[in-house]
Amino acid sequence: MKGDNTELRKWPPVSGDWVLGNPNAHIAIMTCGSYELPSHLVNSNKDYVAIAGFCEVENEGIAKILQNICSNASIRVLVVAGERVKGHEPGQSIISLYENGIDDNFTIIGSNGTIPTLLPRYFKNIDPFIWVSRFQQQIVNILDLRNETDLNKISEEIAKLGEQAFETFPDEPLFPPVQKVNYDFGTLASSEYDITEIDVKKTENMLLGNPLFFSNTQLLVYDIGGTKIGGQRGEYPCVLAGTIFYKGDKTVENSDRGLFDKKLAADYIYQQELKSFEFEIPSMVHVVGETPMAIENYLLFAIERTDSPIIVDSPDAATRIAAVQLSKDMGFDNRIIYNSIFVQDEAEIKTLTEIGGVEYAIILPYDLTVEERVVKTNDLINFAKDAVKKPILDPGVPKLGEGGFSALHAAWTLKDIYGFPMAIGIHNLHSRLPKKEKGLSAKSLDFGFNYAFPSNFGIDINMYGPIKRADKIFPMIAAIETMIADELIKIYDISPRPPHPYYKLGLEG
Numbered sequence: 001m002k003g004d005n006t007e008l009r010k011w012p013p014v015s016g017d018w019v020l021g022n023p024n025a026h027i028a029i030m031t032c033g034s035y036e037l038p039s040h041l042v043n044s045n046k047d048y049v050a051i052a053g054f055c056e057v058e059n060e061g062i063a064k065i066l067q068n069i070c071s072n073a074s075i076r077v078l079v080v081a082g083e084r085v086k087g088h089e090p091g092q093s094i095i096s097l098y099e100n101g102i103d104d105n106f107t108i109i110g111s112n113g114t115i116p117t118l119l120p121r122y123f124k125n126i127d128p129f130i131w132v133s134r135f136q137q138q139i140v141n142i143l144d145l146r147n148e149t150d151l152n153k154i155s156e157e158i159a160k161l162g163e164q165a166f167e168t169f170p171d172e173p174l175f176p177p178v179q180k181v182n183y184d185f186g187t188l189a190s191s192e193y194d195i196t197e198i199d200v201k202k203t204e205n206m207l208l209g210n211p212l213f214f215s216n217t218q219l220l221v222y223d224i225g226g227t228k229i230g231g232q233r234g235e236y237p238c239v240l241a242g243t244i245f246y247k248g249d250k251t252v253e254n255s256d257r258g259l260f261d262k263k264l265a266a267d268y269i270y271q272q273e274l275k276s277f278e279f280e281i282p283s284m285v286h287v288v289g290e291t292p293m294a295i296e297n298y299l300l301f302a303i304e305r306t307d308s309p310i311i312v313d314s315p316d317a318a319t320r321i322a323a324v325q326l327s328k329d330m331g332f333d334n335r336i337i338y339n340s341i342f343v344q345d346e347a348e349i350k351t352l353t354e355i356g357g358v359e360y361a362i363i364l365p366y367d368l369t370v371e372e373r374v375v376k377t378n379d380l381i382n383f384a385k386d387a388v389k390k391p392i393l394d395p396g397v398p399k400l401g402e403g404g405f406s407a408l409h410a411a412w413t414l415k416d417i418y419g420f421p422m423a424i425g426i427h428n429l430h431s432r433l434p435k436k437e438k439g440l441s442a443k444s445l446d447f448g449f450n451y452a453f454p455s456n457f458g459i460d461i462n463m464y465g466p467i468k469r470a471d472k473i474f475p476m477i478a479a480i481e482t483m484i485a486d487e488l489i490k491i492y493d494i495s496p497r498p499p500h501p502y503y504k505l506g507l508e509g
Contacts, residue, residue, distance in 0.1 A: 012068040013175050015505075016061075018053030025050040026076045026166040027158060028069050032056075032091045034082030034149050044155045048162030050075050056085050058093035058113030063122035063131070065094065067176050070134045073169040077161055081145035081154050089113040091146045098142050101132055124176050131174070138169045181495045185213075185232040212488070214412075214458060219419045222390055224309040224360060225335035227282045228497075229392070230421035233458030234484040237500050240477055241284035241311055241423075242272050242467025245298045249466070258294030262301065268467045269305045275474035276308070280499040281481065283470075284337070286311040286463055292322035299323050303332055311362075311463070313339040317348040324358050333359060340364040340394060344383045352387035361388040362423055366396030368403050370410045377414055392461065393420045397428040404429035408457045415458060423461035426450050431465060448472070452480040 011023060017035075021042040029052035031037040038052035050072060055061040069075050078098075080091045093111040097118075100109035106128050108116040118128045143161065148154055213232055221230035228236050244265060245252055251265040269285060276283035285302050287310055289295025295314055302310055312323035320338060327333040338361035341348070352358055363384065365376030373395055381391055395410035407424065415422045430447040451473055454462040464473045478501040485502035488494045496502060 010175075011072050011173075012051060013071050014064045014067045016053055016064045016068070018051050018068070020051055021046055021049035023050055023072065024074050025162075026074050026168075027079060027161055028052070028065075028075045028077070029079045029081065029158070030055050030065060030091070030094065031082030032080070032146070033085040037082055037149065037151065037154070040151050041154060041158065044151065045158045045162065048158055054082065055090045055094075056088060058088045058090045058108070058111060058116040059118060060122050061090055062094050062097065062108075062116075063118050063128075066118075066131045066135050067123065070131060070138060070174040071176075073138070073171065073173050076139060076166040076169065077141045077143065078139050079143045079145060079154070079158060079161070081148050083149055084147055087114050089116075095142055095144060097132065098136055098139060101136065102128060126177060134171075134174050138171075140166065182493055183235075183495055183497055185235045185494060212492070214416045214419075216416050216419045219415070220390075220421060222360065222392075222421055224337065225307065227284070227309050229460040231460075233456075234481075234488045234494075234496055236460070236497055237281050237481045238455040238459060238477060239282045239284055239461045240272075240276070240470075240473060241286045241461055241463045242268070242470050242473075243286040243288060243313075243463065243465055244268055244302070244467045245294070246288040246466070247290070255290045255294060258289065258291070258297030260298070260301075265301065266305055268470075269302065272467055272470040272474075273306060273308070275470045279474045279478035280501045280504045281474055281478055282308070282499075284309045284311055284461065285467070286313060286339075287323075288313045289319050289323070290314065290316070292319050295319050295323045296326050299326060300330075303327075303330070303335075309335045309337055309360075311337045311339045311461075317345060317351075321348070321351050321355070324352070325355055328355065336360065337362060337392065338388075341380060341384050341388065342366060342396075344380065349384055349387045357387045357389055360390050360392060362392045362394045363388070364394045364396050365414075366398075368398060368406070370406065370413050373410045373414065374417065377418065381418075391420050392423050393418065394423045394425070397425055399432045400429055401433075408453055408459075411454075411459050412457050421460040422458070423463060424454050424459050425463040425465070426454055427463075427465035448476065451476055455480045455484060 019038045019042045025048050027049050029041055029049060031054045033056060035054050038054060042049050042052050051068060055065060080095060089112045093108050093113045093116045096110035097108045102118055103109055106118050120128055123131055143157060145154055219231050221228055227239060229239055251260045253259040272283050285306055285308060287298045287302050289298050312320060314320045324338060327336040338358045340362035342364040363380050365373045365380055367373045367376055393414050395407045395414060397407040398404050411422045411424055429450055451464055455477060482502050482505060485496045485500060
């Protein structure tokens with residue numbers, strides 16, 4: 001490629017800790033363990049530097065540098081500066097790579113690093129020798145400023161190089177291949193279900209089994225107003241549902257009449273929407289009401305302030321049904337999740353059936369063992385089948401001291417047996433613990449890690465409790481979802497379906 005780099009629109013092709021300068025410049029800078037230097041060097045030498053970044057490791061880090069250099073034919077000089085990274089020795093390793101290349105095992109000849117091996121997978125299975133050869137041919141000079149961290153001294157040397165004329169490398173840029181993304185989790189997205197008799201004895205000694213995938217290939221995926229739930233662990237990010245208008249919520253002024261602080265409630269919903277957008281984690285609003293009048297007021301307010309699905313909840317069946325009826329009358333019943341059916345209440349099912357049923361409902365087979373939950377699930381689904389079109393299961397979470405953690409095992413098992421999407425209120429594990437005045441208490445412990453468990457167990461809706469905690473919960477769930485995605489991509493070459501925080505971090509490169 002000659003002349004200006006019109007083909008560099010997608011450059012650099014590999015994500016990393018770099019700062020861009022002038023893409024037509026001929027200098028690239030590697031600052032080893034000096035994290036702050038790249039931005040300062042680019043700002044001080046905008047015309048001369050194409051890209052600058054630090055590098056801590058002598059394997060994948062160097063592989064990324066090679067790909068970003070070889071994909072820009074203007075880059076002809078590499079400056080190696082910054083603080084030494086002891087043990088890994090990326091600075092010494094890249095200079096050895098330039099001088100000596102790699103051996104038949106892809107190891108950098110002469111490197112003092114711990115694992116100086118440029119594996120094919122770092123280059124998306126393209127022969128590493130191709131990249132190393134191109135790097136050695138394209139770079140005409142490596143300026144060795146290792147251990148130099150003084151911005152002014154490094155900038156002086158860059159200015160000298162910048163004033164020299166370097167021809168653009170004559171060969172076309174070498175880009176890593178664009179791999180076809182694999183979304184095949186082996187699931188069948190379906191909205192139909194057929195209940196068969198479950199042999200409870202087979203579940204008595206049931207273990208989690210494969211910690212990555214459910215064995216049931218008939219996993220259902222629901223599209224609730226554009227939000228998808230269900231499928232394999234990691235296929236879609238776990239949806240976060242924040243609760244509002246619950247007993248004790250500061251927004252509520254009169255729980256019987258449904259009077260509330262509209263400004264504060266609107267701010268809570270807005271903040272959750274903001275975090276959902278920022279972290280690419282889908283959200284739902286979990287509306288709780290004490291009376292039909294209250295939940296109708298709450299629901300009309302929430303539906304105007306979010307496009308997300310809404311979970312309607314109440315300890316009173318008549319109140320839950322009132323919310324469903326309102327949603328049908330107003331035409332947004334396809335975005336409502338009924339929470340929940342937990343007992344065989346014939347009057348409740350009869351009324352729901354008479355008003356045309358509910359599209360989505362949470363079935364809650366609460367009990368203390370996996371086996372008892374399986375029995376209850378089978379009974380409740382069969383009991384409610386005329387009123388509920390698409391069930392969502394919730395194992396129920398007892399507090400710590402009553403086997404709370406077993407709910408996660410139950411959730412995995414139920415999804416593996418039935419294939420339905422799962423929901424869970426994991427905060428119940430610790431939110432109802434007694435508050436002691438002296439000694440160790442629930443208040444003195446940090447149970448924040450609990451909120452990451454639903455994602456890791458393939459649960460689809462994480463009812464995380466008060467919506468006001470959105471700013472703390474969303475970053476945490478985005479982190480665990482990213483770790484799960486990285487695991488699936490690296491081990492099984494299966495990517496999560498976007499939108500997903502993994503892609504927002506730019507890790508897919």
